[in-house]
Amino acid sequence: xxxxxxxxxxxxxxxxxxxxxxxxxxxxxxxxxxxxxxxxxxxxxxxxxxxxxxxxx
Amino acid sequence: xxxxxxxxxxxxxxxxxxxxxxxxxxxxxxxxxxxxxxxxxxxxxxxxxxxxxxxxxxxxxxxxxxxxxxxxxxxxxxxxxxxxxxxxxxxxxxxxxxxxxxxxxxxxxxxxxxxxxxxxxxxxxxxxxxxxxxxxxxxxxxxxxxxxxxxxxxxxxxxxxxxxxxxxxxxxxxxxxxxxxxxxxxxxxxxxxxxxxxxxxxxxxxxxxxxxxxxxxxxxxxxxxxxxxxxxxxxxxxxxxxxxxxxxxxxxxxxxxxxxxxxxxxxxxxxxxxxxxxxxxxxxxxxxxxxxxxxxxxxxxxxxxxxxxxxxxxxxxxxxxxxxxxxxxxxxxxxxxxxxxxxxxxxxxxxxxxxxxxxxxxxxxxxxxxxxxxxxxxxxxxxxxxxxxxxxxxxxxxxxxxxxxxxxxxxxxxxxxxxxxxxxxxxxxxxxxxxxxxxxxxxxxxxxxxxxxxxxxxxxxxxxxxxxxxxxxxxxxxxxxxxxxxxxxxxxxxxxxxxxxxxxxxxxxxxxxxxxxxxxxxxxxxxxxxxx
Numbered sequence: 213x214x215x216x217x218x219x220x221x222x223x224x225x226x227x228x229x230x231x232x233x234x235x236x237x238x239x240x241x242x243x244x245x246x247x248x249x250x251x252x253x254x255x256x257x258x259x260x261x262x263x264x265x266x267x268x269x
Numbered sequence: 270x271x272x273x274x275x276x277x278x279x280x281x282x283x284x285x286x287x288x289x290x291x292x293x294x295x296x297x298x299x300x301x302x303x304x305x306x307x308x309x310x311x312x313x314x315x316x317x318x319x320x321x322x323x324x325x326x327x328x329x330x331x332x333x334x335x336x337x338x339x340x341x342x343x344x345x346x347x348x349x350x351x352x353x354x355x356x357x358x359x360x361x362x363x364x365x366x367x368x369x370x371x372x373x374x375x376x377x378x379x380x381x382x383x384x385x386x387x388x389x390x391x392x393x394x395x396x397x398x399x400x401x402x403x404x405x406x407x408x409x410x411x412x413x414x415x416x417x418x419x420x421x422x423x424x425x426x427x428x429x430x431x432x433x434x435x436x437x438x439x440x441x442x443x444x445x446x447x448x449x450x451x452x453x454x455x456x457x458x459x460x461x462x463x464x465x466x467x468x469x470x471x472x473x474x475x476x477x478x479x480x481x482x483x484x485x486x487x488x489x490x491x492x493x494x495x496x497x498x499x500x501x502x503x504x505x506x507x508x509x510x511x512x513x514x515x516x517x518x519x520x521x522x523x524x525x526x527x528x529x530x531x532x533x534x535x536x537x538x539x540x541x542x543x544x545x546x547x548x549x550x551x552x553x554x555x556x557x558x559x560x561x562x563x564x565x566x567x568x569x570x571x572x573x574x575x576x577x578x579x580x581x582x583x584x585x586x587x588x589x590x591x592x593x594x595x596x597x598x599x600x601x602x603x604x605x606x607x608x609x610x611x612x613x614x615x616x617x618x619x620x621x622x623x624x625x626x627x628x629x630x631x632x633x634x635x636x637x638x639x640x641x642x643x644x645x646x647x648x649x650x651x652x653x654x655x656x657x658x659x660x661x662x663x664x665x666x667x668x669x670x671x672x673x674x675x676x677x678x679x680x681x682x683x684x685x686x687x688x689x690x691x692x693x694x695x696x697x698x699x700x701x702x703x704x705x706x707x708x709x710x711x712x713x714x715x716x717x718x719x720x721x722x723x724x725x726x727x728x729x730x731x732x733x734x735x736x737x738x739x740x741x742x743x744x745x746x747x748x749x750x751x752x753x754x755x756x757x758x759x760x761x762x763x764x765x766x767x768x769x770x771x772x773x774x775x776x777x778x779x780x781x782x783x784x785x786x787x788x789x790x791x792x793x794x795x796x797x798x799x800x801x
Contacts, residue, residue, distance in 0.1 A: 234565075
């Protein structure tokens with residue numbers, strides 16, 4: 213019975229598992245880079261690169 | 270004192286039974302006087318077939334003259350010293366009773382935690398002080414907070430890219446398709462979840478409304494991220510300062526992941542260190558809520574160094590055990606240093622009010638913790654309360670449908686609090702009662718049941734017990750005694766062992782077993798070394 217209740221409340225955890233993984237570096241720049249690589253598809257990377265190239269012209 | 274009591278006291282002094290002939294007893298009965306001096310005391314010892322003692326030994330434990338009626342108290346004083354220094358009566362008697370020089374005697378005993386020597390003598394002020402990180406910013410030195418903020422920030426950036434791709438007049442289905450194109454499958458769901466959660470609260474909203482909301486949230490997340498970088502920079506500087514301090518008195522062992530674990534520890538450390546009991550003592554302490562390092566390996570090394578340097582550890586007992594802080598407790602005991610375990614004494618009404626000041630997500634987290642940690646949670650609740658906990662889904666739903674976790678919408682929180690005021694109060698009361706059960710049980714476990722509540726100093730073999738306190742005031746009083754070497758104890762003769770109980774905490778600090786086999790084997794290896 214206790215476990216049933218615990219499981220019910222465990223459902224509230226919906227964060228990306230990356231957020232609760234305590235391995236690796238905790239340098240914010242490194243984390244930002246790591247998360248972008250995890251989140252962005254190739255298309256998103258290409259869009260950002262095009263935008264950056266456009267700005268640097 | 271009759272002859273039998275005298276013989277018992279001498280047996281306790283030497284740690285070995287009395288082997289006497291009937292004629293010894295007859296002689297003893299004739300000469301047991303009230304006051305004996307050093308020479309007479311040795312004559313008494315020889316009469317009961319025990320080794321004589323040196324003069325420094327006699328003076329330390331019996332004074333200039335030994336009053337036979339007070340012999341048991343003097344022997345208890347010796348036992349206390351023996352337990353503190355050696356964890357063994359026989360070895361203590363054999364070693365100390367043979368030292369003839371006062372200087373050698375003092376050197377052999379070393380500094381005892383009962384000497385009353387002020388541990389702060391000749392200490393000059395520190396060159397650098399740490400910069401205070403305010404209570405509500407302390408969670409920003411946590412690794413999980415950093416990841417949460419970075420993830421929320423990354424999702425905002427990605428949503429902005431999607432808005433750019435679909436344009437202002439887009440339909441929700443276009444936005445979802447764009448997000449599916451722009452994200453990797455493993456990390457996609459939390460981004461789509463932001464849309465679902467926003468729409469569940471704003472059913473008539475357009476994509477344009479959502480874009481405005483995301484832009485506002487992105488600014489707030491950006492501010493939070495900038496504050497995090499500022500706080501981390503302060504905490505890195507603080508850590509460097511901690512590393513340079515020439516004295517380190519106290520290490521705080523704890524485990525902090527959730528934001529409320531940081532604020533709980535901040536409140537405890539500040540409550541303790543600002544206690545009037547400790548005022549005037551220039552205590553140097555390592556506060557983990559004020560320190561940060563980017564690398565896990567360095568964090569472990571820094572904490573290990575602090576554990577090595579600190580004179581004692583204050584262990585903050587929380588809802589659950591963790592490997593980190595339990596290892597810190599064990600490492601301190603194994604060095605022979607005191608560990609004060611603070612287990613909050615929960616007052617249910619007061620705690621209920623404190624819990625109600627938590628944000629709803631923190632309240633849900635605390636509920637999850639007690640469900641995990643309190644074995645008697647459901648059995649202690651009335652059937653009505655069990656049904657209430659199982660059926661009150663609004664809190665779960667509120668937390669599950671938050672768009673971003675690193676920032677809070679104050680209006681949303683207030684609205685929720687007002688709507689569910691009675692339910693939240695009832696739930697807070699249930700959590701408070703459960704926390705009380707958890708902490709009472711942890712206190713009992715550490716104090717009375719758990720074999721590892723008592724661990725051995727690896728250098729000397731002396732058993733070292735955790736000192737359990739339940740209030741900040743007792744914690745301050747005990748910490749003062751630890752740091753000023755003015756601890757007070759009572760020697761207790763129990764069935765299976767002798768114990769030395771610390772007076773404020775009532776906890777066992779040292780023991781000597783009465784199991785002959787364990788005692789003999791243990792000290793053969795500790796005092797004579799390991800065979801090659």
